[in-house]
Amino acid sequence: MPLTPLDIHNKEFGRRLRGYDEDEVNEFLDQVIKDYEALIRENKEIQNQALALQEKLNHFANIEETLSKTIIVAQEAADEVRGNAKKEAQLIVKEAEKNADRIINESLSKSRKVALEVEELKKQASIYRARFRTLVEAQLELLSHDSWDSLEGPPSTISAESSRGF
Template sequence: MALTPLDIHNKEFKRSFRGYDEDEVNEFLDQVIKDYEVLIRENKELQNQLNAIQERLDHFSNIEETLSKTIIVAQEAADEVKTNAKKEAQLILKEAEKNADRIINEALSKTRKIAMETEELKKQASIYRTRFRTLIEAQLELLSKEDWTSLERMEVEQP
């Protein structure tokens, strides 16, 4: 158990014939009491300061821990967003490639169809030209026959 200033104050010493001077011992004890009280008071103040500092330290430790957890959560969220963005970008890229392939295939198909239609039109134009030439040649041949010549004479003579 710790010694208190009251314990020092109430301490009684036995008297002896050749002992110490009682006034001198009392003065010394009074000085010890004063110094001991100052030390106890300072110790309490330091203890209070230490408690306050410990509370602040605990508070800041809690803030640090919270911030660390928040940073970890934010990093995890950022990593997740980054991973999701990469996946989405890959899906968009694959979809774009599919669309590009589809568009190219459609264009090739249309090109082939137009080429076939063009060839068909060329054939039809050739056939039409041949038939038209044949018709004109037949009409020219008809016009160059003697029957027309005799018809022309007849018409001229009758009026």
């Protein structure tokens, strides 16, 4: 157990013949007590400073741990956001591809329909041209016939052409 300033102050030495000067010993002990008390106070202050520094160190260690956890959480959140964005982008691309396929299929269907209509119109135009040619030829034949001069009536070919619906 360490000495205290009170232990030093209360220390009594035995007396002997030709011993030390009591006043000088007491003065020295008083000086030792003062120095010892100063050392004890300084030691307490250093201990208090060490405790304060340890508390600060613990505080900063907690902050560091919290920051590390926060960084990890932020990284995980960023990874999750990145993953979700990638999935969403893939869905958007798939949807765009579906829409593109649908538009292409509709366009192909319309193109086929238009092609069929064009073919039908060509057939109708060909039929019309043939009928018109027949009508024109019949009219030319009628005009080239000499019966116009006699006004006797149309030749028998005209009545046959007329019965066809022209």
